[in-house]
Every structure is written in C-alpha cells, then in structure tokens.
Amino acid sequence: MSGTGVTRSRQKPITVLLAAEIEAAKLPVTVLLAAKNEAVNLPRCLAALGPAQRVVVLDSRSTDATAEIARARGAEVVQFDYRGGYPKKRQWALDHLPIETPWILFLDADEVVPEALWAEIAVVLRQPDAAAAYLIRKGFHFLGRRMRHGGFSHAAVLLLRTGQGRFEHLFDDAADSLDMEIHERVVVRGRIGTLSTPLIHEDFKGLEAYIARHNKYSTWEARVRHRFLTSGRYGEDTIEPRLFGNSQERRRFLKALIIRLPFEPWIWFCYHYVLRLGFLEGRPGLIACQIRASYIAQVRAKLYELRVRGATNQNSTTSKAVGE
Numbered sequence: 001m002s003g004t005g006v007t008r009s010r011q012k013p014i015t016v017l018l019a020a021e022i023e024a025a026k027l028p029v030t031v032l033l034a035a036k037n038e039a040v041n042l043p044r045c046l047a048a049l050g051p052a053q054r055v056v057v058l059d060s061r062s063t064d065a066t067a068e069i070a071r072a073r074g075a076e077v078v079q080f081d082y083r084g085g086y087p088k089k090r091q092w093a094l095d096h097l098p099i100e101t102p103w104i105l106f107l108d109a110d111e112v113v114p115e116a117l118w119a120e121i122a123v124v125l126r127q128p129d130a131a132a133a134y135l136i137r138k139g140f141h142f143l144g145r146r147m148r149h150g151g152f153s154h155a156a157v158l159l160l161r162t163g164q165g166r167f168e169h170l171f172d173d174a175a176d177s178l179d180m181e182i183h184e185r186v187v188v189r190g191r192i193g194t195l196s197t198p199l200i201h202e203d204f205k206g207l208e209a210y211i212a213r214h215n216k217y218s219t220w221e222a223r224v225r226h227r228f229l230t231s232g233r234y235g236e237d238t239i240e241p242r243l244f245g246n247s248q249e250r251r252r253f254l255k256a257l258i259i260r261l262p263f264e265p266w267i268w269f270c271y272h273y274v275l276r277l278g279f280l281e282g283r284p285g286l287i288a289c290q291i292r293a294s295y296i297a298q299v300r301a302k303l304y305e306l307r308v309r310g311a312t313n314q315n316s317t318t319s320k321a322v323g324e
Contacts, residue, residue, distance in 0.1 A: 060082070104159070106186075111199045139198035143284040147284070170235035183217075218295055222298075268292055
C-alpha cells in the first residue's frame with residue numbers, strides 16, 4: 001500500500017561545494033528513461049543526467065535515431081517488446097533489469113532534471129531517515145513557455161528506493177496498444193516524501209504529435225473508466241483514492257467523483273482556465289485548456305462506445321442462448 005504520510009525534504013542551501021561534490025562523485029541513482037522515437041527530445045534530456053550513476057534508455061524499437069543518440073551519450077539501451085497485459089515498460093524494467101543502485105529515477109524523454117533538483121536529490125540521498133519514495137512535480141511547458149498558471153503541472157512518484165514499489169496493475173492491455181505506463185502510479189511500500197524543485201516537462205515534437213499521443217491516451221483512459229464504473233475498482237493492485245492522502249491519492253479520489261458528473265469537459269475547462277487562472281497565460285493557456293477539455297470529451301465518447309458495444313454483445317449472447 002502507498003504511504004499516506006507525505007513529508008517535505010529537508011533542504012540545505014545549494015552551494016558551490018555541493019555542486020562540486022555531485023560533479024566529482026556520481027549519485028547512486030539509476031535513471032530509467034522511457035522512449036520511443038524521441039530523437040528530437042532525447043539530447044536535451046540526456047545532457048542533464050550527468051550526476052546519475054547509470055542511465056538506461058528503455059526503447060521500443062524506435063525507427064528514428066533514438067538508440068544511436070542514447071549510446072553516443074553514454075546511456076545503455078534496452079529494447080522492450082510489448083506482448084500485451086502486465087507489466088508494461090517501466091515495471092518490466094524493474095522486474096528484469098539488474099539494478100544495483102539503491103535509488104531509481106523514472107523519466108520520460110521530454111523531461112529535464114535541472115541542477116537544483118539534482119542538488120535536492122543529493123541532500124535527500126544522504127539522509128539516514130529518507131523516505132521510501134519521493135513525489136516530484138512535472139513543471140509543464142507548452143508552446144515555448146513555462147505554464148505558471150492553469151494547474152497543468154502535477155506530482156508523481158519518480159524517485160524510488162530500489163525494491164520499495166511497483167506500478168499499478170489496472171487492466172491487461174492488448175499487444176497493439178500503448179506499451180508504457182501512462183497514468184499508472186507507483187504503489188509504494190513505505191513513507192512518501194516530496195521534493196520541491198520541479199522537472200522541466202517540455203515536448204519539442206509539436207502540437208500534431210502532442211494531440212495524436214493524447215488521442216491514444218484517451219482510448220486507454222476510457223478503458224480504465226469503463227472498468228471502474230462496471231466493477232467499482234480501477235484494477236488489481238492500485239493506489240487508494242484518498243481525499244486527504246498524498247497528491248496521487250487525492251487526484252485519484254477527485255477523478256472518481258468527477259467522472260460521474262455531466263458536462264465534465266466544461267468542468268475541466270473552467271477548472272484550468274478560470275479557477276487555476278489559465279487565462280493569465282494568454283493564447284497558449286487558452287489552447288492548453290481547450291485541448292484538455294477536448295481530451296476529456298474524447299474519453300467520454302469512447303467510454304460511451306464501450307458501453308454500447310458491451311450492451312450489443314450482451315444482447316447477442318442472450319439471443320443465441322434463447323435460440324438454443
């Protein structure tokens with residue numbers, strides 16, 4: 001079960017001495033970097049991973065220069081072939097790769113670890129009473145700007161003690177679906193802390209790729225919702241929805257409520273654009289909020305389709321049984 005107590009890391013001033021120590025001695029961290037056709041984003045991501053003792057790029061048979069770029073910058077490349085079901089890419093790596101460092105950092109190719117975050121991680125790793133895992137906020141950047149408003153940045157468990165957690169098992173996906181954990185969270189055995197410095201989350205592949213990716217995400221989320229609304233459970237091994245839990249648990253609790261409400265796309269638009277002041281971001285803020293609302297509308301439409309298909313299949317099965 002995930003820990004409900006969340007503690008802030010005890011930060012020390014980031015000094016020149018600390019930065020020199022990080023540079024001189026690698027931190028005992030293995031970075032598991034999920035990628036597929038990320039030649040555009042990968043160089044920037046890898047350039048910031050110097051402090052890590054080991055960097056492993058979990059590739060999915062990329063057809064661009066992803067693997068070559070990773071090897072040229074000193075990272076290991078491991079190919080993952082998804083055959084459906086559980087586990088997906090990151091959990092497969094936890095199960096099958098020999099990881100000798102005491103800590104693991106999960107990253108995507110469109111994320112950059114700033115120096116201040118490495119310094120904070122270095123402080124945490126030295127603490128004798130360090131938590132089992134740490135939440136790190138993904139600082140959302142969109143259309144060339146850092147989005148300070150709108151509520152698009154969220155925290156997830158990204159720094160984990162080796163052996164102290166597993167990704168949720170929500171449902172068994174088909175072999176031709178997304179091979180990487182999307183919004184599955186890490187179920188942690190132990191206390192969860194929080195780091196204050198965010199990642200830089202910025203995708204340079206453009207809006208077309210961004211929207212296409214979220215179209216696939218909406219298919220996945222519709223399936224997750226369908227399972228929850230029909231069975232009352234998100235999956236076999238998941239984090240607990242708690243209003244007063246950590247940010248992951250609170251987010252899951254609120255989602256379980258809002259997915260039952262009418263006009264959900266408009267609710268999310270108003271939340272991001274009005275309540276979270278997305279309008280202060282100008283045109284990029286408006287576009288981001290519109291895409292968010294459109295994403296939710298796609299999820300709801302695909303959920304409706306799943307229900308219609310389920311009812312049709314059930315009627316067909318009943319008709320056959322009567323005929324026999």
